[in-house]
Amino acid sequence: MSGHSLIPAPIAELPWRMLALVIFITFFGLLVLYSAAGGRLMPWALPQGARFLVFLVMAIAMSRVRPERLKEIAFPAYGAVLLLLLLVEALGFVGKGAQRWLSLGVVNLQPSELMKPVIILALARFYDLLPVGELRRWSAIWPAALLLGIPAMFILVQPDLGTAVMVVVGGVTVMFLAGLPLRLFLGGAAFLGIAGPVAFSFLHQYQRQRILIFLDPESDPRGAGYHISQSKIAIGSGGLFGKGFLNGTQSHLQYLPENHTDFIFATMAEEWGLAGGIVLILAYALVIKWGIGVALDAKDRFSRLTAAGLTTTIFFYVAINLLMVMGLAPVVGIPLPLVSYGGSAMLTVMLCLGVLMSIDRNTRRRSRGL
Amino acid sequence: MKKRGKPVLTENTQAFSFTRRAMVLGAGQGVLATALGVRMGWLAIAENEHYKLLAESNRVQERLIPPRRGWIVDRFNQPIAINRSSFRVDLIPDRMEKDPARVLAELTELLALTPDDVQRIREGLANAAGYQPVPVAENIPYDKYAAVTVRLAELPGVAPLRSFARFYPEGPAVAHLVGYVGTPSKEEYQAETRNPLLIAPGFKVGKDELERTMEHRLRGQPGAQRIEVTAHGKLVRELSTLPDRSGGMLPLTIDIGLHSYAARRLGDESGSIVVVDCQNGDILAMASMPAYDPNNFSDGISHHEWDMMAADERHPMINKVMQGLYPSGSTIKPLMSLAFLEAGLNPATKVTCTGAYRVGNAIFHCDKHHGPVDMHEAIIKSCDIYFYHTSLQAGAEIISSMARRLGFGQKFDLPVPTQRFGTVPDPQWMERKYHRKWEMYDTINMSIGQGNVLVNPLQLAMMAARIASGKALQPRILRAGHYPEPPALPVSAEHLAFVRDAMSGVVNSGRGTASIAKLPIDNVLLAGKTGTAQVRRITMAERNSGGVRSNASLAWKMRDHSLFVGFAPADKPRYACAVIVEHGGWGASVAAPACRDVLTYLFDKQKAMAALAPLEEQWGGSIAERLARRREKWQAARAAPKNDSDEPPPPTRA
Structure with a gap:
């Protein structure tokens, strides 16, 4: 369909439908940030827009990288990010009660964020290397468990429960798709059901508190349940079409905490209502559907697992955040990718999309080549 | 190497398994996305009203x-x-x-x-x-x-x-x-x-x-x-x-200028001044001193200021006009005379005063040897012996009845939180309260307003107003547009005229006890009656050892109360007044001049102010200035190490 048009082939070849959705989501997010700042571009909307442009160019550039290259750098990249995680432990400073950031001069780097796509690449690479016959063996499990467990532990002790859960869930998804026996997962789920309460007792006080309050937010509406209560009030009071752009009271009068970061969906829902929420969820769903499509079309194991794993990472980002703001999951500090203000989550998602585009491009080139 | 009991895994079966599992994963994601949409719909539509209300109550x-x-x-x-x-x-x-x-x-x-x-x-x-x-x-x-x-x-x-x-x-x-x-x-x-x-x-x-x-x-x-x-x-x-x-x-019915003047005129004394309009019972002034500053109290006062007030033996927290009860002393004598006249006794009958009066084996005293006195002279000179003797002839019942008609023992219909209305003793009351028979000495004590007689300053003022007006006046403090005409007092007008004349003699005859209270106003005469109420028992031993001790030699709390009731003008009464100065000594020396000055204010403000100025200078400034000084003194005393001479300085005398 390209080739003969006026637009140069490399640009025409891009998956524009998906990119249009991503640009739409981000632009919608910029509108919400503009409103959350009281109808001003600063301090959030403008930097966020600029950052997005940089990351978009980066993602498009990544789409030119061949999956074979990615395959080669999977393990080194994993090693590098793991090292950064260690550095955070050693040098990281305490911010918001957690050691997560590594200050690199102008940029604050959050290595746990990078670990989300990198763990997918590493595990995909591992199962790519593993002979198919070995899949039912112990040797198909323990190296993967080790690859996954070490960074997960580091992130958990930071402490950042939300990211740790996302890294583990992303990794387990790759293991599941790689074809490990189903009983492993069923057994694992059963084990979690039993071990959960035991693990609960080892959690940090604030994490335990969050889970307890999630179960009954009204028990402490002025204290730790405040986030969830106010978020539900914002979403619920928005109604079908919302209170109108720039008219949200919960966010503008500061009743809603973190109204431009983790709880930005509630800020959006208050002003745009259920309609805005459905449109946003639908847009994310289409992006994820495209990602699953890329995975299903991919021709080799590494590409398949990587594409499916990265898509799942994006999905969990969105899903956990929405569950949280709607009061269906404890407050774990996961932002809404592309919409929440902040660079780390956006970088991760754009990295994921860049890799997905690269796999997509490779698949199409090969099918054209055949 | 273990033997494989499972189906052989190949690249193809693995790819197929991937597709199947990816589909399952995708379906799961679709379900979760739908659930999120439903949840949001639930919050935004089904519970919309509830959350709208909460958002509103946040905001407003x-x-x-x-x-x-x-x-x-x-x-x-x-x-x-x-x-x-x-x-x-x-x-x-x-x-x-x-x-x-x-x-x-x-x-x-x-x-x-x-x-x-x-x-x-x-x-x-x-x-x-x-x-x-x-x-x-x-x-x-x-x-x-x-x-x-x-x-x-x-x-x-x-x-x-x-x-x-x-x-x-x-x-x-x-x-x-x-x-x-x-x-x-x-x-x-x-x-x-x-x-x-x-x-x-x-x-x-x-x-x-x-x-x-x-x-x-x-x-x-x-x-x-x-x-x-x-x-x-x-x-x-x-x-x-x-x-x-x-x-x-x-x-209010109060004349604030008069009221403040009365309060200032009391100086550092503990007492009260009530002025009543004889035409309708309007209370024109009802000062009770010393007092707290209500401006300070309204801000919420400190513990120490409260302590200072509570520890003061002059009770600045108590409204003495309504809550102070005193023996009426000789101010009861005009009332007593009305009772004698009603009993049909001849006012011209003379009783000889020898300074003492014996009933059985008890002796009752008078402060002077007045010689033979009739009723008129007895009032003017306040001769106790005349009243001892004549009251026994009149009897207790008629005296108590007259006292009640003139307002003693009466609780007035006034918007005040507390009103203590005192006692008018009679034989039934004695039986009820002390389970004993009424004796002659009870009548004798009552005849000079001692014994069980207790009145408040407002009642004294009302007595004066009723005698002066001949009307059964009721005191009023709230001003209203229309008043009913007060009924006539159930006392003979002739008798009232006789008593009013005698009361004028108290001040104006030159022979009376309160010549000092003569008004400095031309053609306006003050009529009145002094009273000196004893608060301690004078023993025979004291009388024998060189006579009754003078007030100045006694501790403040032991001194007599100084009382005065009066009205003016004597011939056409317009204002009635009662003054009680606690432990002030002779009625004529403290209360009567105060009454004179307060009533002067009603006829000639400048003259009244001129009389007050030197007094205030002598006391050390205005009420506020003196209160501030007292507060400082109290605080200094509190800060200083405790000593046993915590007594306040003796009251200064006008």
């Missing part, structure tokens, strides 16, 4: 605007209690978060609070019901108010407010007339079924006297203001305002 706060309290004015609409615009600072204990000590320390510095204030605020915080504001400072200058306002963000729980403060221009002079206002107590808040107005910062209720009893008329209707606030309590904008309706004006 109702703030009560306390109504301005109604003014209290005198008979000429001169202000007695008004409102002054003021800046104040309160603490809301509920909003103080975890560090009240730091907030209080900062306020202490910003507002220059005294240790007394800090102590009072601490106690307030400990006793407050959480939502109840604790007053920190009132009537503060604007710059201090502004200093608190700009630092509000760092001072959780601090509420600066522009409001109205009660102001009594005459200060202590009106304390026992109108009372004072104060922050509602926990009990008052609960008694009004938790009326939110009572916990509005700056709102005051009447705490005593008219401010308390007339609360319903003075309070007014609160206004309301709907405001939009941020989560941090910052005001965004006003949404709507319902204005307050201020309380009604309360016009």
